[in-house]
Structures are given as C-alpha cells and as structure tokens.
Amino acid sequence: MKTIRIKYFSDTIERLDYIEGKSDWIDLRASEDVTLKAGESALIPLGVAMELPEGYEAHLAPRSSTFKTWGLLQTNSIGIVDNTYCGDNDMWRMPVYATRDVTVHANDRIAQFRIMENQPKIRFEEVTCLENSDRGGFGSTGRN
Numbered sequence: 642m643k644t645i646r647i648k649y650f651s652d653t654i655e656r657l658d659y660i661e662g663k664s665d666w667i668d669l670r671a672s673e674d675v676t677l678k679a680g681e682s683a684l685i686p687l688g689v690a691m692e693l694p695e696g697y698e699a700h701l702a703p704r705s706s707t708f709k710t711w712g713l714l715q716t717n718s719i720g721i722v723d724n725t726y727c728g729d730n731d732m733w734r735m736p737v738y739a740t741r742d743v744t745v746h747a748n749d750r751i752a753q754f755r756i757m758e759n760q761p762k763i764r765f766e767e768v769t770c771l772e773n774s775d776r777g778g779f780g781s782t783g784r785n
Contacts, residue, residue: 645756646692650732653747654688668704669733669752677739682716684734685745687752691733693724701735701754711751712741722754 647657651672659667672688693699701720707713716736735752745751 643694643697643756645694648690648729649688650686650690651688651747655748657689666702666753666755668750669701669735669754671745671747671749671751672732673747674744676744677713677737677742679712679739679741682736682738684736685751687733687735689733690727690729690731691722692727693722693756695724696759697756698723698759699733699754699756701733701752703735704750704753707751708740711739711743711745711749713737713739713743713745713751715752723759 649656654670654672657667657669669687669689672686675683675685677683691699699722701715701722702718703713703715707715714737716738720735722733737751
C-alpha cells in the first residue's frame with residue numbers, strides 16, 4: 642500500500658478518505674466559497690497539496706453531479722497532477738466555467754481524483770495494415 646503525504650490548507654473541509662469497495666475515486670471539496678456569474682471562469686481551491694510517489698500521477702475530474710448541481714464545467718475536461726507538483730504551496734485547484742450564476746460553498750464536493758501509475762515507456766511501430774477486423778468506424782460497436 643502506498644502512503645501519500647497530504648497538506649490541508651483549510652480546517653473547514655472534511656479530510657480525504659478512501660472508502661474501499663465503494664469507488665476507486667476520492668471526492669475533493671471546495672476549500673472556500675466561490676461565486677461566479679454565468680460565463681465566468683475561476684480556479685476553485687480544493688484545499689490540499691500532496692506528495693505523490695515517484696512514478697504516479699493524479700487524474701482530477703468533476704463529480705457526476707457537478708454540472709447538474711452547480712452548472713460548472715471543468716475547463717480542461719480532466720486534470721493531470723504529476724508528482725513534481727508537490728511543493729508546500731502547490732494547492733490543487735479545479736478550473737471551471739460557469740454556465741449559470743452560482744455559489745459553491747466551502748466543503749461542497751465538486752471534484753474527484755484517483756492515483757494512477759505513469760504511462761509505461763512504449764515505442765511505436767509503423768505498419769501498413771493492423772491485421773484486425775474492423776468495428777465499423779468511430780463510435781460504432783460493429784453492429785448495424
């Protein structure tokens with residue numbers, strides 16, 4: 642089991658907790674109130690900094706309820722936090738775009754993350770044919 646050192650920037654947010662068997666993703670909370678008008682963007686502070694182990698990165702995404710509840714879109718679709726972003730002041734933030742007027746309050750669960758191993762070293766071999774059967778193109782299951 643890996644140990645990850647974490648620094649909290651706020652005493653008002655609940656501490657992170659990995660609940661085994663529930664989900665591989667861990668919820669993140671806004672660490673302060675943020676008010677946005679429709680069309681505005683912001684970096685919502687998540688109140689944590691972490692020292693990820695060498696060879697690991699975190700994938701940050703909105704929770705499934707984030708758009709429905711607040712009308713927020715994560716502007717980069719998914720965030721990648723590599724293990725070099727580990728300084729004492731490297732607080733994680735979620736870049737968002739507001740589709741309506743909204744206030745996110747401190748301790749609202751707005752994001753989620755998981756820890757992943759870095760991409761293994763690979764090489765690409767150019768070929769003229771992949772020798773596999775076609776599925777029927779983009780977005781197709783291969784069925785008519």
